[in-house]
Amino acid sequence: MKINVEKCAGILEKQDNILILCHAHPDGDTLGSGFALLRALQKLGKHVKLACSDEIPEKYKYLYDDILIQDFEEDFILAVDVATENLLGNLEEKYKGRVDLCIDHHGTNTNYAKKLLLNADAASACEVVLKIIKALGVDIDKKMADCLYTGITTDTGCFRYSNVTSNTYRCAAELIDKGADNGYINRLMFETKTKKFAALERLATRSMQFFENERICIITITTDMYKKTGTSEVDTEPLPSLTRQIEGVEIGLTIREKEDRTCKCSIRTYESVDASKLAGAFGGGGHKQAAACRFGCDVETAKKLLIDKCKELLK
Amino acid sequence: MKINVEKCAGILEKQDNILILCHAHPDGDTLGSGFALLRALQKLGKHVKLACSDEIPEKYKYLYDDILIQDFEEDFILAVDVATENLLGNLEEKYKGRVDLCIDHHGTNTNYAKKLLLNADAASACEVVLKIIKALGVDIDKKMADCLYTGITTDTGCFRYSNVTSNTYRCAAELIDKGADNGYINRLMFETKTKKFAALERLATRSMQFFENERICIITITTDMYKKTGTSEVDTEPLPSLTRQIEGVEIGLTIREKEDRTCKCSIRTYESVDASKLAGAFGGGGHKQAAACRFGCDVETAKKLLIDKCKELLK
Incomplete structure (x- = not known):
């Protein structure tokens, strides 16, 4: 059942544990979102x-480093x-079928929880959580502000994407006034690369091909690139952009080779091509401008299949 | 003479031509700032x-493409x-000695104009201009909003740097409500690289050395890299970061070789080292975390001089 912010705050007020x-x-x-609400x-x-x-x-340690762990x-x-x-x-x-309440901003939410507070216009879940905390009457402290600002800036690529609204900026302003350390957080999230990631990025850009x-x-x-740089698949997240x-x-x-020589492809597009359609042709899925799919074959075969399908979609 | 926003608006109201x-x-x-005020x-x-x-x-064409050119x-x-x-x-x-009014946000302004409106706390001049336009009683239209948003987002690295305050975010929110196309502008300013720049960036990252x-x-x-990629010095601006x-x-x-084999160095630092001090040692200058200097010698000689001075400062 979908509920609004006030109802959501009312439910949380009555709960413990x-x-x-x-x-x-x-x-x-x-x-x-999680640590701000916990606080x-x-x-x-x-x-x-x-x-x-x-x-x-x-890198997210500052969100929770001072939190009191409670056992219950x-x-x-x-x-x-x-x-x-x-x-x-x-x-x-x-926890399948056991979630009492879900707070989200994804239009694709499957409504699996008993109660759902969904704000699909929000660029981040933290924008929704900010409203709830205010409705709970809790004064936002510096640490909460850091938590909420972190969610807003990371989900918007540092206020860059087109999902950013004037409300997103207003939330950020409010959180800075409450003490959020915007300069530090953005530097940590967007300006700092590990040396091994920088090495992987170098190999990745060297591998660029155009068609x-x-x-x-x-x-x-390739798996060879991971070995050379001491990285693994988890380090590849910033590469598709x-x-x-x-x-x-x-x-x-962005085609990533797996240990078993099969591969995975991350797709990024602009308005002219629907990324989820391209991914869908290979059993994958996602959003209009960002999607992904897997292949049971090697990189070169996958590349050919992908290029052929791209040609169709670009027509 | 330093003046405030109201005084500044008052002066502009009395002028023509x-x-x-x-x-x-x-x-x-x-x-x-310029095109918003002009409008x-x-x-x-x-x-x-x-x-x-x-x-x-x-890339800045949308700031002025519809402006009426006046001759006077x-x-x-x-x-x-x-x-x-x-x-x-x-x-x-x-125009030396002839500037009647200067509107600025640089703490280093030399006060060369007859009247100066300086707001050194503002992350961009556009934040100051926004106040002036409001004081002039002009309703901000979509094109003005695009102009002002552009200045704010470019001078803050898309709201990333530590010069961003809650007021910066509030200005952005206001401008979006007036029609600024934040998604488009940020994509144009921060997401789009020309192919020749991408090639130069590849060579630049390959040249990285650590000491x-x-x-x-x-x-x-090197000048050779410019030749290989069809770029020139003006394309190097995003590289120092x-x-x-x-x-x-x-x-x-970031050391850039010139045609005459001399070179120029852009310096970026964090808190531990003062960039303007390092630049100053070679007759250059700038800010605490971003500065520059020139060398009358070749790249390798400049590199040695720079490393020696860095060692001193890092102690």
């Missing part, structure tokens, strides 16, 4: 803890920024 | 034109985002 679930491969928005609810004297199927990357039996399950149950990763088995009058750009990441940055490119493909 | 001067090598902030003052029925010593890069003899000279007279480039000779336990990172751009992005790097140096 709350478990907050973040999505697998956690990002700034699910973690920022707000603990301030109201409630027992709250947070769980995530995957390890939280080191959960009565209420709250999912944040989790569009579908299978995004819970290995926590899905335990169809340079309307298609392909980056290929490189393909689409070249002037004139309409389809950017 | 206004020439607006932008700084040489124009960027989004000087152009956004506002033309709306008030005044004669206004704009001049800049250098050609305006193609100027009575009043207004400089925007111009910290010192020599930044007027080849217009300096004609002093990787606390110094040096990029070298690459050096500082590597984890652990405290000083990033």
